[in-house]
Amino acid sequence: MNTKNIRLSVLDQSPIRKGATAVQAVQETIELAKFTEQLGYTRYWVAEHHNTGILAGSTPEVLLAHLAAHTKTMRIGSGGVMLPNHSALKVAESFRLLEALAPGRIDLGMGRAPGTDRITASILNPSNQFREQDFVEQLMDLRNYLHDTADPGTIQQKIRAIPQVDTVPAQWLLSSSGQSALFAAHFGMGFSFAHFINPVGGPQAVLLYRDRFQPSDDLPEPEANMAIFVFCSDDAEKVEQHKAIMDARFLQFEKGLITPLSYADVKDSIYTDAEQDRIRYNRQRLVAGNPQMVTTRLTQLAENYAIDELMIVTICEHFEDRLRSYELLAGMFGLRDAE
Template identity: 85%
Template sequence: MSSKKLRLSVLDQSPIRKGATAIQAVQETIQLAKFTEQLGYTRFWVAEHHNTGILAGSSPDVLLAHLAAHTSTIRLGSGGVMLPNHSALKVAESFRMLEALAPGRIDLGMGRAPGTDRVTASILNPSNQFREQDFVEQLADLQNYFHDTADPGTIHRSIRAIPQVDTVPAMWLLSSSGQSGLFAAHFGMGFSFAHFINPVGGPQAVKLYRDRFQPSDDLTEPEANMAIFLFCSEDPEKVVQFKAVMDARFLQFEKGVITPLSYNDVKDVVYTEAEQDRIRYNRQRVVAGSPTMVKERLNVLAENYDIDEIMVVTICEDFDDRLRSYGLLAELFELEKLS
């Protein structure tokens, strides 16, 4: 890995800052996509979450269509479409339409988790049984829809995903465990490990994916990346405040409470020993510090994972600080700006 230049990409969840609105959050996603394209980031993925007051991104395909109209070079994708919430045909048609809008620039990143609680997931898709085999069958159906290769002996034989286009979105499986990496290897898809969700076992999952990879019509060699929460700043106090808010946000989420937080909300909180243990664990999900520290840490992670691409998730109180963090990263890794 050390001989390769590290590529950087963005995973954006359209976070709703305290005191801001969902409309502002979506507008910030659009601004961030245009900004990071100019800086030379490789891809920009948007997430799918439901029934939450802190993340506005519920419909990746709709948002991606808008982003496609406001960008020209950066790859756009889902990080991810939560496949059990949808029919395979509907996903295939949505992403074929995106390919028609931005040929050769679309990534279909998919996850097994619902991106919400079980009750909401059951309402999104009342037929969802949360079975692994259903997920595997959806992956096979998707490949067939994209390539018009349905088995003549199945119910899918006369069904085509519309519109019919010449290009196929790059398919990726997203996971915070090794299981989906095995599915990605079997189907010949890309694999993205969510280190920002689970900081343990990622390098091993990526290695297993590479070892088991079977080439497909879409991908002849394994392609992997990892995603991590990150904040880069030249101001040590801003780093301290970012860490404090992230510490509280993780604990809040683990307790089933989800509300926007600011530094003023958490600066005087005293944590129990058990909470401090969780904070130490959760800080493995985050890289936050000065430019020098951040660059060193990302290079170590890239080497440990044996990858040449890292996806960055940045959520902070001030949108300008968020933009500045992505700008500093681009400078650190000498990304090639658009002319």
């Protein structure tokens, strides 16, 4: 696959760097969105996480309204709204209003996971029973609210999602398993596989999605992408330091310990055999290296997934290195205005 046939997009979790604040993290999200739009990235998604000290993005719909005012051409969206935390009507109204602000540029990416621990999720939505059928019903209700197509005689028919607008946000399901691939196919939505969460089974999930896809009014043909952690640098030492930080970050998360990390925090770490096994597994979630190495690996992954769009997630110790990583990728993949 030619790199020029691969589109690049951004998934931004608004990470809070060691020694930085949530306010700085949000400002960096805004700066990165403007920067990557100039570089020619296709879309910019922001995430929903709760009860964590390392990610500032808790309400993507609020952040997207601000990003809409600071971008002009790039698609912007949620990556994603964790649907069980909300009512379908509230999500429909939030994204209809975003469509009014930026018609034809909004992506409504949705996930089934809570984006937090179970206790926090139960407080966000006390009626959440974490049942698969509830999620399916939410997807049906959401589609009806966005299209004003509720079945006659139902309660939903009496309710309109406000504001009434002519355009509908593009709908995507985000998942790290094959189950949501079936849901995305059934409802005729886009499908994004979270390789950065689960590095196993992604190509099979995308294939299942394509095989089972049913065209919808919003999406006549299947559309899929994959999200992955990436760090690109000409500095070999920075690459190795980044890998060390990500190794520790993954292990920390698996143990339920979530704090910002710097290289100084992890450089002298000694790991058990079991931890080293986890590190080898988790390295599959990350592509880090010089521009040529990263480009080769990402192109291989795109071919394995049979997709033409990659969602790039970059979290690193220094913001300038984060900007430079996206810039180097843009140049290697032939995006516009990239050096």
